[in-house]
Structure formats: structure tokens, C-alpha cells
Amino acid sequence: xxxxxxxxxxxxxxxxxxxxxxxxxxxxxGSECMFFGSLIATYLVYYGQSxxxxxxxxxxxxxxxxxxxxxxLMSSLMMVLAYSAVSKGDVKRFRVWIVxxxxxxxxxxxxxxxxxxxxxxxxxxxxxxxxxxRPALEPETxxxxxxxxxxxxxxxxxxxxxxxxxxxxxxxxxxxxxxxGVIWLLSLFGYSFRRGGEDLVRDGGLNVDxxxxxxxxxxxxxxxxxTVVYLIGVTVAPV
Amino acid sequence: xxxxxxxxxxxxxxxxxxxxxxxxxxxxxxAIFFAPESMNGIKLTVFSVLSVMKFALxxxxxxxxxxxxxxxxxxxxxxxxxxxxxxxxxxxxFQAVL
Numbered sequence: 001x002x003x004x005x006x007x008x009x010x011x012x013x014x015x016x017x018x019x020x021x022x023x024x025x026x027x028x029x030g031s032e033c034m035f036f037g038s039l040i041a042t043y044l045v046y047y048g049q050s051x052x053x054x055x056x057x058x059x060x061x062x063x064x065x066x067x068x069x070x071x072x073l074m075s076s077l078m079m080v081l082a083y084s085a086v087s088k089g090d091v092k093r094f095r096v097w098i099v100x101x102x103x104x105x106x107x108x109x110x111x112x113x114x115x116x117x118x119x120x121x122x123x124x125x126x127x128x129x130x131x132x133x134r135p136a137l138e139p140e141t142x143x144x145x146x147x148x149x150x151x152x153x154x155x156x157x158x159x160x161x162x163x164x165x166x167x168x169x170x171x172x173x174x175x176x177x178x179x180x181g182v183i184w185l186l187s188l189f190g191y192s193f194r195r196g197g198e199d200l201v202r203d204g205g206l207n208v209d210x211x212x213x214x215x216x217x218x219x220x221x222x223x224x225x226x227t228v229v230y231l232i233g234v235t236v237a238p239v
Numbered sequence: 240x241x242x243x244x245x246x247x248x249x250x251x252x253x254x255x256x257x258x259x260x261x262x263x264x265x266x267x268x269x270a271i272f273f274a275p276e277s278m279n280g281i282k283l284t285v286f287s288v289l290s291v292m293k294f295a296l297x298x299x300x301x302x303x304x305x306x307x308x309x310x311x312x313x314x315x316x317x318x319x320x321x322x323x324x325x326x327x328x329x330x331x332x333f334q335a336v337l
Contacts, residue, residue, distance in 0.1 A: 016310065018308055018310065022311070023310070023311075023314075026310075026311045026314040026315055027314050029314075029315055029318065030314045030315050030317055030318025030319070031318060032318070033315070033318035033319045033321070033322040034318055034321055034322050034325070036322070037321070037322025037323065037325050037326055038322075038325060040326060041325055041326040041329040041330070042329075044326065044329070044330055045329050045330065045333040062269065062272050063269075066265060066266075066268070066269040069265055070262060070265055073258065073261045073262065073265065073293075074258065074262070076258075076261075076297060076301050077254060077255070077257075077258035077301075079301075080254045080300075080301045081251055081254060084248070084250075084251050084254065087248070212301075212302075213302055216297055216298075216301045216302045217302070219297055219301075220293075220294050220297050220298060223290055223293045223294050223297070224290065224294065226290075227268075227286050227287065227289075227290035231268060231272055231286045232283055232286055232287075234272075235272065235279055235282055235283065235286075236279065236283065
């Protein structure tokens, strides 16, 4: 017993007294701030610079995104409960909470997939232009027979305009981070079955703590994206 | 400094209270979004304040920055400060419309 404590103590003997792995994850998260900061800056610099539509107000759906934001916030609650359970040595509860976290993360990704697909297939109603311009309409027959309005494709893809390029790059990279997080959480769930979770409980659940920090970081990045891109972006959208 | 120590973290009940606050704030943001256009100036300020509040709550309580080593806070806030400076510098440099 004494030998085990001594070897554990030696494992954590660092010049700062802080575990290297925890230092590393915080340094990594600090660098990730820079990464997402650059993407957000790029989005803002090109905001309102697109020469053609659609813009944020045309495609972004605040109702759907509010729900997905709520889902991601609740996944953070599940994650912190998973960490709380494992730090007390309760592996069974840990498994429940970590699966809930992964499921909510996957649900958020589902919302993002739905949103991206909807953007691509977005249609909008336009007023019929003067007769001379009608051959350019899509479909060409849309404004015949006295119609005053027509519906046409007005989808957003990364290649549509500057808004599309910067929006999909920013939210796509965030989605990629969530995907990595879900895989990490599921791997921890699998790891919890190894030797009855003994390895996971060791070090006060440090392995879970590292994953939790990453997961919460992904959550706070989304808090910023939701505010900047969705709430403020649509509120001040150029007409 | 004590080696391998684990500072006291909040209880699950505290985590739950934080989650309720986060959910309520998100709902408030959603409700404010649909306020009349004449309030757009106020809306932007409120969105920014509420966002910073949510960010701080998650970082302090869920990421335990309030309870853990100060060095972690320094590493994170250092990166965050640099990122904010980059954003502001680029906005000024390119005279962004937002």
C-alpha cells in the first residue's frame, strides 16, 4: 500500500507540483482560443462584404439553434456530473453520465447536419421582374400566366459567397471539435470497463478531467459563436 | 507546494444550479432576439453581457478555474486575451462593418 502511494507520488512530482497532463490541456486550450479567435475574426472582417445573397438573416434559424445550444449546455452538465462521479470512485454513475454527454453531443451534431442541409436547399420567394429579365429566371416559366412572385433556389454552401465560406469554416471546425469530443467520451466509456474502471478512478479521475475540460471548452466556444454569428449576426444583418 | 492535490470542487447540486442559470439565460437571449427592431442597440449590449456571463459560469464552475491552480487561469486567460486582441486588431485594420 505504502509502495503504491510512493510510486503515485513520484509520478506527480513535478517542478510546479501540477500534473503535466493537466498543464498540457490548459496550454492546448489557450492555443485553441487563438485558433477560434482567428476564425471568428475572419468571419467578422468579411461580415456584410458578400456581393450576393443569401445572408445571415435569410438562412439562420434562431429557434433551431437555440435548442441545439441548450442541448450542448446540458451536455456540459452531464459531463461535469460524470467527472464528479468518477472522482468519488462511482464508476457506474460515471458510465450513465458519460453516455448521456456523448448522446447530447451527437444530438448537437445532428442539429448541425440538419442546419447545414437546410441551408443548402434553402428556397426564397422573389417578386417577378419586368418581362425583359424573365429568361434569366429559374425556372424560366415561373412568372408566366400573370404570376407576381416566384420561388427559386437561394441555398448557402461554402462556395456561394463570403458569408457561406466564413460561416461554414467557423461552424464546421467547431463541429469537428465536437465530433472529436464525442469519440473521446465514448472511448472513456469503453475504458471504464477495463479492470472494473480501476484505471479510470486512479489519479482522482484525471483522464476524465482532461476530456471534461476539452468538452467544456467546446461548449464555451459555441456560446461565443451563438452570440456573434447567430444572435448579433442576424440582428444587425445588412438588408 | 503540495503534490498531486485535488482542490475541493462544487457539489452536483451547484452544478445543477449553474445549468438552470445557463438554460434560463439562453431562453432570455432567445426572447430578446424577437424584441422590436427599435431596440437593436440595447439588444447587442444585452447579448454581449449575457454571453460573457455564460462563458464565465462554465469556465469558473464547470472547468473549475475558480477552484484550481491560478496557473491554469493564467494559461487560459492569456490565450483568450491574445485571441481578443487579434479579433479587435483585425476589425480595426479591415474597418469591419459589425
